[in-house]
Structure formats: C-alpha cells, structure tokens
Amino acid sequence: MKKSKLISLGIMVFGLTFLSQPLHAVTKILKEKYENIIPMSVYVNIMNNEAEPEYLNYAFIKSVEAPIRQDSSIYSKEIVRFPFNTKLQVLEKVESSGNEWYKVELKDNNGNKVYGYVSAMLVTLRRFRFDEMNNRVHKLSQFLQTESQNGKELVSVNTYVPNPSNQNMSREKDKYGVSADQNARATSNGETIFIPDRSLMSVESTKGNDVYVNALSIPEKSLKITKNAITRYPAVNANFRKVIAIDLDNENQGIFQKNSDGRWELISYTLNKTGIESALGFETPKGYFIVPVLKYEMAYRDEYNNAAGMAKYAIRFSGGGYIHGTPVNFEENINRDFFLREKDGSLGTVEGTRKCIRNMESHIKFLFDWVTNGKVNRKSNEQRPDENVMVIVF
Secondary structure: OOOOOOOOOOEEEOOEEEOOOOOOOOOOEEEEEOOOOOOOOOEEOOOOOOOOOOOOEEEEEOOOEEEEEOOOOOOOOEEEEEEOOOEEEEEEEEEEOOEEEEEEEEEOOOOOEEEEEEEHHHEEEEEOOHHHHHHHHHHHHHHHHHHHHOOOOEEEEOOOOOOOOOOOOOOOEOOOOOEOOOOEEEEEOOEEEEEOOOEEEEEEEEEOOEEEEEEOOOOOOOEEEEHHHEEOOOOOOOOOOEEEEEEOOOOEEEEEEEOOOOOEEEEEEEEOEOEOOEOOEOOOOOEEEEOOEEEEEEEEEOOOOOEEEEEEEEEEEEOOEEEEEOOEEHHHHHHHHHHHHHHHOOOOOOOOEOOOEEEOHHHHHHHHHHHHOOOOOOOOOEEOOOOOEEEEEO
C-alpha cells in the first residue's frame, strides 16, 4: 500500500499518513446524503450477521489507486492514497467546479473519525436499497395473492436443460435483453418474448396445447407459451414466507422472512457477485423466481471444458443460475482459506460470474440451512426446499 509523504503534523491511519494542513475554501453543492442505517420502514430481525458488510453505503476504488483529499478539489491537499478495490464509507456526494466528489469517513489508529473527499471518477458507488427490496417482496406477495383470489392457478416456468459444457447456447435476445437460452419462448401480439426459467406466473386460460399466462416480471399480459413449458412443482403457495432479494446494480442482497404476525422482516444482508455476459455464460436474469432444488456441492468447468473446481451450497433459482458459495479451483484447494479470503474481497464490487450469484461461504451455509429448514437427505447431494423460497432479482 503506497504511503504519502510524512510530515510532522501528519496522523497515521491504516499505516498511511494523513496530512494535517489548513483547508482552502471550496464551494460545494450537496447532491445526495447517505445514511448508514436501515430505513425505519423495513422491519429488522437479524438471524445471521457472519457476512454482514462493514458499510451500507460505500465506494470502491476502480483505478489503480486513488487519493483522498482534504476537500473536493484537485488542488486540495492529498491526505492519503488507497489501492484498487478498497471500500470507503460514503457520507455525501457533492459537486464542486462542475465535478462530483464523495465525502468519505475513515478512522485513525485511535478510532477517531477522519473525513476526506475522493473524485467520483475514480470510484464506483454501491448502496443497500432495503426499501426497494422490501417493496418488491410486497409486490410479489400482492401479485400471487390477488391472482390466487381471482381463481387463477399459480405456476412457474420449467425449461432448464443442464448444459455443463456450455455447448450451443442460444444467444438470441428479446427486446428486454433476455436470452433464449434455457428460457421459455412466449409470444404477445406476434412478438417473441423470453420468460426466464422458474419465473412465477398465473394461468389466464388454456387452449389446446397453448397456455396464456401473466408473469409479474413482464409488462405484456396473456403471454402465450406451450403447455410443456410450465410446471406445478414446487406447488406455488401465495402465502409464501421466504424471499431472497438480489440487487444487480449494487451487487448485494437482502433476505426476508414473514413472521407469525404476517410481517416481513429483514433477517440477513450481504455483498455478492452477479453474472456478466461472456463466452461461457450470461448476465443474471431479472425477475421473480421460485427455488426448485439445491446442491451441497456444484462442480463447474473451465473454458476448455475441463473439470475446474467446486462451489458449496448451491441454490438454483433460474436455468443454470445458482446462488452459491465462493468457488475454489482444484489447484487452489490446498490453500483454500487464503483463496476464499482473496475472492471474497471482490464481492460487492463488479459483476463477474457466468450467471450465478456468489456469496461468502459462511452466508450461503446459513441460506442453505434456511431453505431446507434442516430437512435434508444425507444420502444425496441434491436437496429440496422445505417450503416455497422465492428469489427476486432486480
């Protein structure tokens, strides 16, 4: 880690030197404030905090290194530098001389708060949008309950065909950017729309081999799909109690559970890593899904179709997309803990999986036990959810 120049008035923080220099007056326009608290509108009953992140609002450095300055100006004194991928707690976004800056909070070795500014061009902001997660949980609950009360059958899509070798993947996409691969082909007024595997739907009507469905994630209604593209397993319960909400824009997630009073509570939250379009995979699909199956261990292959490694506690939610623990290659397994720590440091920064959602191993173990409720078949790698568990990706 690079050190700034030492001077007699400096104070050491994280082994780096903060320069104690007089501030120059800089005109700032406040653009946004960030509170590192969970909103009062979200009920909280934390059941697992082993993978709880240090900050709810932070910026990670996307350049090789970034200077933290005493004020929001390139002419302000540099007080410290941090390297690529460092996460900094963000308090405000300001505009100064036409440029945007983030005010960040640091602490010295005595625990005293130290404030500085980093250029928005050198970092990427990440936030926990608990209100949005909570709203989408309620939106799904209302959709399924309303459709059920109106006499409509609740089903999900089942079009997944295992393809571990990533052969002949169909990259045709609809207007929403959803690929044809592993998903259901639907039509609306002659237009093709792909419904992601395991999406939750209600049945409007059936005509021969055609089924007309409504999917919460798709604006067009009465989508026509073939009968063999839907499944009634697991049976969809409109009064489900468990949801995993994934925020793609911020690379994080919240876990919600309905308590005995019918109130949704946030029981866990953590950083993750989601999918990116590549030769071997796809972006993580958006939508409202139901979990059909879990695996204690999930093998994966490299770009040459060779067995490459293993990820633990895999929870499938759409096609070949799983929520799983940090994967470890076979050659890394000899020093497994080291590689887990190194890889976990990139959670909450940029996307980079083949579709899946990566969690720290400690958190995914909690999720696996929560989804199965401890009711597992010890003789099988494959397990079933004990009750409906929904996954919301937005």
